[in-house]
Ligand SMILES: Nc1ncnc2c1ncn2[C@@H]1O[C@H](COP(=O)(O)OP(=O)(O)O)[C@@H](O)[C@H]1O
């Protein structure tokens with residue numbers, strides 16, 4: 088079943104020499120873990136934000152489970168999609184518990200269920216509930232804040248998750264742990280993930296398929312192995328050559344997924 | 345001086361109460377009006393700047409001139425005094441409300457919207473609590489300012505402590521001038537200290 092589909096989506100911001108999204112078409116099947124890879128400014132965030140209608144495309148259509156998102160109330164649409172914003176965006180006046188409970192509050196869950204789920208999510212992102220639930224964001228490190236951002240997006244178990252560089256502020260060791268954890272969460276959930284990153288290793292490690300973008304265009308959309316064996320063009324070829332160990336992992340048959 | 349107070353406690357405390365009432369009535373109406381105006385300004389920064397400019401111009405008009413303009417329309421007393429005091433407060437309140445709301449980090453608004461908060465939920469659950477320190481500061485300023493200007497309103501029969509001060513000036517009664525001043529300072533001081541405390545608590 089197709090979870091997300093973009094058809095000829097274009098988006099240009101005033102004063103830009105290239106389009107942030109340049110005739111983007113892509114079909115994402117349910118249950119995939121799609122990583123979106125590209126250098127800064129290539130349109131990754133814009134792509135994510137058109138899916139939950141934070142941005143409206145200039146032209147083209149986007150379908151979520153076959154339904155044109157233009158025909159869905161944006162507030163309803165967003166409540167059905169998990170979203171981890173690149174800038175983390177925790178609410179400084181709320182405790183960790185209340186931050187994670189943002190969507191449960193919107194959905195009017197009762198307190199017992201909310202508390203239970205908040206603690207479950209805290210454990211899931213490897214933070215001790217008793218220690219962290221009553222802290223304020225200012226009392227957390229950047230990496231801990233990002234984990235709360237992830238917990239906040241996961242709590243209502245949405246069918247589609249949009250993750251915009253969710254591990255950007257996390258140190259290498261914890262990042263590795265969280266990547267593994269997220270991969271496990273995904274594997275157990277059968278949900279569809281769109282995960283933005285500019286880290287090639289991360290993209291190849293996590294993605295069941297990878298979207299490689301440059302200047303608003305999708306250069307290649309394929310599995311890691313396909314990309315290594317048949318890079319779509321010079322740009323992709325050079326990109327994967329910059330990280331030799333990535334190609335090694337996949338060419339030697341270690342599929343790593 | 346204290347014997348004067350003891351002898352005229354009824355009159356002094358009556359004026360004090362009257363003054364407090366004017367300040368509270370004004371504050372109540374001012375906050376409601378400013379809240380409504382601010383809500384409509386949220387969508388447009390341009391309109392916000394324009395409205396603040398206008399109220400800043402109003403704020404700079406001397407109160408006597410404003411009273412004089414409105415007396416023919418609304419008559420003497422509180423009917424004119426309170427609308428003028430409310431108009432003055434709009435500048436202090438709207439300026440502080442809007443700057444508090446605008447200072448809220450864009451990424452926080454985007455996170456809220458992205459998770460499916462409606463505009464109203466975003467305003468009440470995210471923007472307003474984060475703007476609270478600035479809003480309380482605005483309220484504190486407007487109480488102090490209202491307390492002062494309300495004294496002048498006595499000259500158009502609005503009552504309150506201004507009445508004591510004016511008659512003290514006319515008859516050169518030092519005790520009246522002193523007590524009128526002390527009591528109005530007390531109002532301003534209580535508001536100032538009380539709301540500063542509240543501000544601190546909100547800021548944590
Ligand atoms: N709200 C916006 N207004 C103007 N330009 C924008 C806006 N959002 C993104 N852009 C521009 O669009 C391009 C793509 O941005 P973005 O999607 O954020 O890139 P990425 O997430 O890949 O780093 C950039 O050149 C950026 O400056």
Ligand SMILES: [Mg+2]
Pocket residue numbers: 131132133173251
């Ligand atoms: Mg980005």
